[in-house]
Amino acid sequence: MAIRFAHRMEGIKASEIRELLKLTTRPEIISFAGGLPAPELFPVEEMKKVTLKVLEEGGQQALQYSTTEGFTPLREKIAARMAKLGIQAKADDILITNGSQQGLDFSGKIFLNPGDVVICESPSYLGAINAFKAYECEFVEVPTDDHGMIMEELERILEATPKARMIYVIPDFQNPTGRTWPVDRRKRLVELAVKYDLPVVEDNPYGELRFEGEIPPSIKSFDTDGRVIFLGTYSKTFCPGLRIGWVCASEEILTKYILVKQGADLQSSTISQRELNEFLELYNLDEHVEKIKDTYRRRRDLMLQTMKEAFPPEFKYTYPEGGLFTWVTMPKHLNARDLMVKALEKNVAFVPGGSFFPNGGHENTCRINYSNMPEDKIVEGIKRLGQVFTEALK
């Protein structure tokens, strides 16, 4: 048998992170590899109450098929909550998806023909790169600094890239770098998107998890003509196991996402949507988010403090004001994939940074997560990493 697969399958590879996560489920591993929320903060007791209520008050509807767009009361709440990011939305602007990963896949499906170019930050989110690759696109990476994508570089690249078809960015506590864009760059991005007539996919899974300062207005809040597609998720502010995310876009564009959702899986889980909606009715999500932020802030502080003490000074790392990740840049001659093997020998895991660059290179980088491990393990794990890194410099 020589079953022929579609061309696109040549570009689709296993996510290094997902494969790594399988290795790191052993209990002795101190894992900074995943982007997992802290499970001890999940509202388990509240979920029991909420589920019983949903099943008692409308069990049959909760277990039945429902509309592709999603449960309207939940869409209303999502739309209202987006005011925090400076976005005035209504239920009709929202499509419920299975986490924001599904919004990424749909974005590729809706906008990309083979050979089209996605403009993204350098580095960018691995899961998005993999999702887009299924549509046989190319990537042009825009250089970044400590404040995200550099707008002069973006303009230069847009001018030189007639095949650009989509701009993809994560402006808040970016995965993998933890960096956040200032307001002027957000505004400028929209101006450039208008000038070059491109859609912008703004991926914002972490924006609400800000440990200090004010939440900046989203890029979509500067959208003047409905070209910015906002992807949100409850995976980080509530829990990922329910798989509830959303797309917020203008009518012309959202219609396409809804059509694609119909073909892709008809609808997201009816009961999960109703459970989340009931949670938002009965409990205060803001209070829950405060608890998450307190925990993650403490873990970030502890991790960065320990890095300061344990990492050789040649290793640089970002200072994230929120989110889940810090990003380490090693001396150029080191390869993070090799060091990961050494770290795993000491039962510590992280993600080598090379995979976050769609066009390769930058093997002297890695992503380190601080949200998932308890504090004693953060200290112990970073110390062990310090030993591996110190050893590597000898």
Next chain:
Amino acid sequence: MAIRFAHRMEGIKASEIRELLKLTTRPEIISFAGGLPAPELFPVEEMKKVTLKVLEEGGQQALQYSTTEGFTPLREKIAARMAKLGIQAKADDILITNGSQQGLDFSGKIFLNPGDVVICESPSYLGAINAFKAYECEFVEVPTDDHGMIMEELERILEATPKARMIYVIPDFQNPTGRTWPVDRRKRLVELAVKYDLPVVEDNPYGELRFEGEIPPSIKSFDTDGRVIFLGTYSKTFCPGLRIGWVCASEEILTKYILVKQGADLQSSTISQRELNEFLELYNLDEHVEKIKDTYRRRRDLMLQTMKEAFPPEFKYTYPEGGLFTWVTMPKHLNARDLMVKALEKNVAFVPGGSFFPNGGHENTCRINYSNMPEDKIVEGIKRLGQVFTEALK
């Protein structure tokens, strides 16, 4: 703004059924349009117990990210249950999807380049047609009779269609016709797939809902070299609101589905998978399926009896031995879309059959569902349809 969408978006249209379902949520409508299970049979009380148990015994894991492949204990149970269909499978052969619709979308993504041909039954499932169209394929429809796809016609078509890349079939109580293939056609299909070296996607959402006689072996049970992909779902035997389906395929092929699932939405809902698994631990799904079958059998009998009395003799319909649908063929000069408008005036809904033919035509057909409406409404609705049909012949 003139945002450019990908070419594939030109072929993606709203599912007529999904749009119809929106119209038919008014309580006064007697709807034979959807493919909805009977909600009064959903195990609501059992779901309460099951959910509490899952959250009490492992709430944190149930709300966390998990593997793309799915929850292993559930995969084991699915694999074991496939013995009913003559398939010897193990957990590693199973990928959990969001209903079988997601398996359809992935099949298109994995096998189809633009211009490739899907070989399907005439008519075929609308949701599959729409899912595949997103990959810019063409369709060649194979003529059918009361026993499904005609193998001589299939062979003739395969010989004449070098661009054929996938065979898609629903051999058990087909959506939309309710027809079932005999064993010899199933075997022959595999022989022809081997001869022309094509993958076969066997879609089987209804097979377990057999009201009389024995469940025939699946097409996959005759698979000799791992070219048959089996798509299953709990939407009809349990409930659709959880969105749990699966793909069963050989290792080489399943690996591709897992990769595509990673990019598409990372994983299916952790908690839904654990809830279903717990239900299967605590309760007897076979007993539950018996209840469903008893109800649907009664409804089918009542519907067909009422059709016999109320429909003009020029209207023919299939006798389904299981599943959810019967298929009506009207005199050639009638158009079911026009008659649907008349029926809606009498608050009765069905799905015109034309949409189930990817290359058009056959507007004198319609699909009628008997699983969702209570018995008094079945009688009343079919009588009203009888009036509409009788009127149309005048």
